[in-house]
Amino acid sequence: MKNNQNVCFVLGSFPPLFTGAGQQALSLAKELKKQGVNVFVITTKAGACQKEEDIEGIKVYRLAVNSSPCNKGLDFAPKIFVALFQKRRQYDIVHIHGACTPFTYAAILAARLFGKKIVVKLTLFGDDDPYSLSQRRCGKIFLRVLSWVNRIIGLSEVFRHSYLKTGLPSKAYSQIPNGVDTQKFSPLESLEQKQKSKKQLGFDLNCKILVFVGAICKRKGVDFLVDVFSRVAQNDQSVSLVLVGPVEDEDYLTEIKQKVHQWGGDKRLVFIGKTDNVEDFLKIADVFVFASLREGFPNALVEAMACGLPVVVSNIQGITEAIVASGQEGFLIPPGDSAAFTVALTKLLSNEKLASQMGGQARRKIEKKFSISSVAERYLLVYNDLLGVKLYE
Known part of the structure; x- marks a missing residue:
């Protein structure tokens, strides 16, 4: 199988910051890299983190943003648009982690304008699942932008039910759970x-x-x-x-x-x-x-x-x-x-x-x-499908 995908992960927080979404993104990026995918990350800069650094073999670009939780997403949105423009020749797919912040929609718009495939992973039920988003003040706008996404990833059945309630196209939905590194997380032998x-x-x-x-x-x-x-x-x-x-x-x-x-x-x-x-x-x-x-x-x-x-x-x-x-x-x-x-x-x-x-x-x-290797393989199938890559050549 040939894996020639170039994927840009976009998310609000990434290690060493302690968030579940960030830790999961790092684990997935490392496993995808093992399987031949070129992955890099664009995220926010916090504390003493460098603007560009290597985290466990993954290239990370950090954008300085307002530290206030209320303004962080708004500040990140225009900067992620510019960053995706500047790096547009380095990726074929934009993989966005989370769907409830302004930067999500800026990244979707940028990827659409630059002719890239878009994957959005939903991360918190009751917050960024499609039905919950549709109930917000700008719900119709959120759903309209999500309709431009090539593939939306839900973590479990509740996300699928939420997705289908909104009338978004069923063919654009895939269900993939989070994975765990079963070598790192394993019982002691005695x-x-x-x-x-x-x-x-x-x-x-x-x-x-x-x-x-x-x-x-x-x-x-x-x-x-x-x-x-x-x-x-x-x-x-x-x-x-x-x-x-x-x-x-x-x-x-x-x-x-x-x-x-x-x-x-x-x-x-x-x-x-x-x-x-x-x-x-x-x-x-x-x-x-x-x-x-x-x-x-x-x-x-x-x-x-x-x-x-x-x-x-x-x-x-x-x-x-x-x-x-x-x-x-x-x-x-x-x-x-x-x-x-x-x-x-x-x-x-x-x-x-x-x-x-x-x-x-x-x-x-x-x-x-739930092993991270099997989860990464399922993402590979999604990437291949979006790019029209034949599994075996």
């Missing part, structure tokens, strides 16, 4: 290795670890997780909750710490913050917990499952239920049901055999359905 890693990371060898990965914010339901943890921890003195990810709201974090302090659990609630080694904490954990209220496709969930962890997660219709079979790889809990969440955690923490069985099933499911 209990001895797990104990050694625990010690290296500063954890007691006998502690049981609940782990959450994601931004520390209200949408991710971290306060709910901490409330559930307080119930479990007061009945099991060996349990700790480890929170891995950047803090989006310092006041929110302070409230969480105060709650834990009230029952004396300060030393058992561990804040890791942003780290480039998320997998290290997943590999030493016993259960992955996730209580997000709204998602597109939770990367942290599939990464945890790839590491062989049983999971206890909120049942977000069409999202988490498309990944986890409750009772097989873990438990799906009705959102906000702290009692059911507590029961599920207690069951897994008190039954090592059950936890091991569910963790093993989780790993096998990820290898079969």
